[in-house]
Amino acid sequence: MTDESGAKRRKRVTIYDVAREAGVAPSTVSRAFARPGRVNAETGQRIHEAAARLGYRVDPIARPESRPGTKLLAFVVADVTNPVYAHIMKGFQKEAAAHGHTVLLIDSQEDGHVENELIQSVLHLVDGVALTSSRLSDSAITQIVKVTPVVAVNRAIIGLPSIIPDTTRGMRAAVEALADLGHQRITYLAGPEASWADGARWRAVSEACHDLGLHLRRIGPNVPSIQGGFTAARAWQEHPTTGVIAFNDIMAIGFMKQVQRAGYRVPDDVSVIGVDNSISSVLTTPTLTTVSPATSLIGARAARALITQLRHRATPSAETIVTPMELLVRESIAAPPPIGPTPIATQPEDR
Incomplete structure (x- = not known):
């Protein structure tokens, strides 16, 4: 050799x-x-x-x-297959184009190491970076800020302009909807361990359940995918509750599919709520109740904040912008069964 x-x-x-x-x-x-x-x-x-x-x-x-600047902005997402990021990017791209900027999409594959390496490889090409649901540590983000302007999306970072949905109000609305129907026991299906949004959603659900006197259980962390929903459903079956709130729509859909295969009925046995209002939420049977962020607005405000950073580098902003979040009630929630979740038949598990 x-x-x-x-x-x-x-x-x-x-x-x-x-x-x-x-x-x-x-x-x-x-x-x-x-x-x-x-x-x-x-x-x-x-x-x-x-x-x-x-x-x-x-x-x-x-x-x-x-x-001079390249007029190119990097838009970094945790998982390009998650449809919610496509909606955020559309808003970002439209606002960026209105100011003469082009957008470079980067998929970090839910991996902080991959995310950092990809960003470092394009820093010499771009004028700024939008980190959407970043899995990087605060210290790693600080190193990037030393090179180029950064805006955080779906995550609040001290010292950086950050665009976040009103998670407290949105998740409280989900808990209140279940409580109003008569649910007393709720399970939260957690997302990735490194997700800032998951921590914010869990805290909001916990506070709302505490205020309303509801029993709350947590399953996770889980991969924010259909498979993650399958895994969470199997854990839920060990100690089923009548209400479930998932980290996102995709996980909620995986959960529904698995419990239906196990003989549970949605919403007759278990009510399910997701987060994101992705296109998939209206294609399920039953249609999925979801907490909906203003995705296009989030993207537009992120682009505007990043471009403002570029224009005023001498006086950088660290403003946190909170965008609306609302509950969209569909077919997946109903009053709880009188004797708790009970499967009507057992079907082979989806492997």
Whole structure:
């Protein structure tokens, strides 16, 4: 085996490798190549020497510091297959286009490490970044802010402009709807552990249940997907409650499908509420009651906040903008059964 053939099979050198070699943060490496004027000479030399030793090559289309902005904004989502992000992006894209900007979509695949690496790879190309339901730590986001303006969506971050739905009001409306129907025991199907939105939804549901004297159970964390709903449903069957609120619509739909296969009726045995008002929520049987954020408005306000940051870099804003959230009542909730959830028949589980 030749050295050349072995080198071809080696993993491509990234800015993370250079950062470790030079003993600096990845964002510093990015600045050293994309904005060399913002890195001191000694650090810059150390980074370039480390890059040369490792064989790191900079993307030739990286823009120099003196070149005007690219009018390109990065829009980062946790999962591109989740339809709610498409609605947020539409609002973002429309507002960005009205101000002469183009949008680059990045899918982080629900993985904070992937998210950081993808963002670092495009920092030299974009004028700003919108982080939608980011799985990054606050410290990782702070490193990105040192390089380019950032706006947070579906997450409140101290020191950054943040666009968040009125989770407290929306989730309380869901709990109150179940309480008004006579439900006393509710299960919350939690989302990803790293999700800021999940924490906010859980706190809102907990506070509402406490205020109304309802018993609350939590299942999770779960993957925010149909499969995550299947998994949560199996756990729910061990100690069933008459009311269920899921982290999002997709998980709620997976839950409904699984409990229906197990012989439970929705809503006769168990009432189910999702979050997001995705297109899937009206395609289920029964149609899904959901807590609906103003997705297009969220996207538009995020784009506006990011563009404002670009225009006023000397006086950055850290405003938190709260957008409406409302309950849309459909067929998936009803009064609880008198003797609790009882399956009428057992069907094979969906594997």
